[in-house]
Amino acid sequence: MSDEQVVVTDFQETTRDYWATRDDYDTVNAILLCWKDDDLKVRPEVDRLQELFEKDFNFKTRIDQIPSESPPAQLQFELAAFVKQFSLQRKSLTIVYYAGHADKVEDTSPAGYSVWRAKEKGGPILNWFELQHALYAAQGDTLVILDCGHAALKTRGTKNGKMEILAACGSGSRVPEPGRLSFTSVLIRQICKQLKVRPSMSIKWLHSHLWGDKTEPGLTETPIYFDLSEHDQRSIILKPLLAAPPAGFTRKHKPITSFLFLKVSLADDPTGLQIANWLKSFPPAVIQDVDIEGLVLKARRLESLTDHNAMFPISILGKLSSSAQKEILARLKGLSQTISTTAAIAKEADIGSTAISSAISGPEFTSKIINDFEEKVSYACSGIEGSILLDDGVDLQEAVEDEAVMAAEAHDAITLRQALLNTSRVSDFSELPRESIKFARVGGQGSNNRFRYGQHAGKTVIVERFHYSVPSSESIEPSNATLLALKRMVDLLSRPKTASFHILPCLGYIQERHVRKFGIVFDTEKRSCEDERPMTLQKLYSFRTRVPLGDRISIAHALATALVNFHRVGWVHKEIRSNVILFFNKLPAAQDQDLKPHVVVPDIDLSQPWLCGFEGSRPEEEESRLQDDYSGETNAYRHPDRWGQPKVRFEKSHDIYALGIVFLEIARWKLATRFEEIKAQPLRPSDVKPRLLAQVAKDLPHQVGQSYADVVDACLRFQELTAELNEYDKHKVFEAKILGPLKRAITIA
DSSP: OOHHHHHHHHHHHHHHHHHHHOOSOSEEEEEEEEETTOSSOOHHHHHHHHHIIIIIHOOEEEEEEEOSSSHHHHHHHHHHHHHHHHSOSTTEEEEEEEESEEEEOOTTSOTTOEEEESSSSSSOEEEHHHHHGGGGGOSSEEEEEEESTTTTOOOOOOOSSOEEEEESSOTTOOOOOSSTTSHHHHHHHHHHHHHHHOSOEEHHHHHHHHHHOOOSSOOSSOOEEEEOOSSOOOOOEEOOOOOOOOTTOOOOOOOOOOSOOOOSOSTTOHHHHHHHHHHHHSOOTTSOHHHHHHHHHHHHHHHTTOOHHHHGGGSGGGGSOHHHHHHHHHHHHHHHHHHHHHHHHHHHHHTTOTTSOGGGSSHHHHHHHHHHHHHHHHHHHHHHHHHHHTOTTSOHHHHHTOHHHHHHTOHHHHHHHHHHHOTTOOOSTTBOOGGGOEEOOOTTOOTTOSEEEEEETTEEEEEEEEEOOOSSTTOOSOOHHHHHHHHHHHHHHHSOOOGGGOOOOEEEEEEEGGGTEEEEEEEOTTSSOTTBOOEEHHHHHHHOSOOOHHHHHHHHHHHHHHHHHHHHTTEEOOOOOGGGEEEOOOOBTTTTTSOOTTOOOTTOOTTOOEEOOOTTOEETTSOOOOOOBOOHHHHTTSOGGGSBSOSSOOOHHHHHHHHHHHHHHHHHTSOGGGOHHHHOSSOOHHHHHHHHHHHHHHHHHHHHOHHHHHHHHHHHTHHHHTTTOOHHHHHHHHIIIIIHHHHHHHHHO
């Protein structure tokens, strides 16, 4: 065995013991449910799952067969008793699993609810929606696993602790019967596979791997993940509990000898704990203690990667280019310096040193420290994530299981990249019944509008609608290629992503055949209610005639951040325009018909633009359709080579050019179609860009400052600036000339 293999083996063995003894939960109890009169024959799979939980995780489990007589009352009693007996401790995890038939409720019941059936046709039933409320009494965390059809039909509620649902499929979908392809079988195989690598997995990670893993046989339907928690953003962790030692004995831990040690809590990290406690002593009002601890923990995990000679040889980072490794190390060392400085201050404060002045012991100073932590952590994570995603030589499956990727929390981005590259798997779950959307009757919300509000399964949703082409004038159905492209795009939109993508959670799509339109359904996540609606950037130009420069730069920075995340995973947007950028507001829709251009709308959240307009988005590697478009409203945002009949295939630089046009709109606070450079006649596409660049150099430094003017110039000329560069170096140019200056300009403004 080589020295490298010895090190790897030592690391795996010692960290396996450490993870196994980190008892985040004092108790884990699972109740596994199936029908007594079951015609699917699910019991063997239920037994296998019970064996996995008991033998590999040391969880306490029991199997309850739902009786045919009075099943709702019987199960409600059993669930309430189970919660009372096992789930009233804060550090407990309750797992509820169900395998069997499920269906939508009858039309007489509220929409969006699911019923469980003992048999495919006939037989006893019960309404899971009504019984689910029994779980809200649990004081600890709750995980619900559903291996049944129509599993996405669910509700929200409030409870103490975390509550997550991992379901076999979405609404309107059916799942395979027990066997190699069943959800439970694939779930067991995926968990066992992970246990061989690392005895710890989050439910969010498990969800993405159940569908994203290319190992066959795989799932035939896309599994669904729901987080029903209102504020708690962490994901439930499954890992083995260590059996209690015999009476009179204490547990002896094997010493940790590995060089790479990713902390799972601050309990065994005195320095990190001291920093967190000091920051919490003067917490900013908007940040909770748990957020501060999580931030410090993440920073300390990343700091553990700074030993280049020890860590890089066995990490995926060691396979990156030397320039990428240097960049990552520079960012990690910048974070480490911030941690060291803060640790020194926290130590002095802890011992009551008189050297700590009041200027650095109040909430204003701690706010600055926390912001610095957040920026340095984000900068380090983006460096690791970007370097991996932009290197074609990296094995993405190997990267997903890498410790550095865990520390940078880059898992979601990497699995999204894998999904973009995997053209063979497309889910059917994403189509929602048209009648499942109850559109709001709000003034100005016509059937021809691009965006419409409504309700779906108890959620306030916004539906972005757009026309699809048909093979013939008599047809109302899209071509197979068009439908396949839509399903792929909705599948990508539905996958887990960080908030920095600025994309609302996608629930699926509807098809309105009578008007030949698709509608992508987005969850507003309580950012608005039914009588409120968002405002596009295009409309905002008219409704708010005066917007502070700092707010405008913040909008530009958020949009640049969203696009860099798109491009890092290999996704091009293709339709960046001001009418597909949304801001949520609290303006009653009934009033906006009477507003004049000078009226200021005070409640719009300008810090959070949300991107839509995905009808043309695709993986960059896919073939470009070179579709004609002679609309002045859309060509105004397009690179001159793409006007009318496109001369070249779409590439990332064309997105960045469009972003530059939006930035110029934000600077001038008016639509691109009103620019003199675009209104000039006769208008030749080749003349537009030189005219815009000349006016940017002449007027923009005076209007919004030289730094912002340089950003717009870099966007418009990005293709020329990066013509001979590889993807990684192009990304560096975007960060250096666009993202970085905007970030600095926010601080100045």
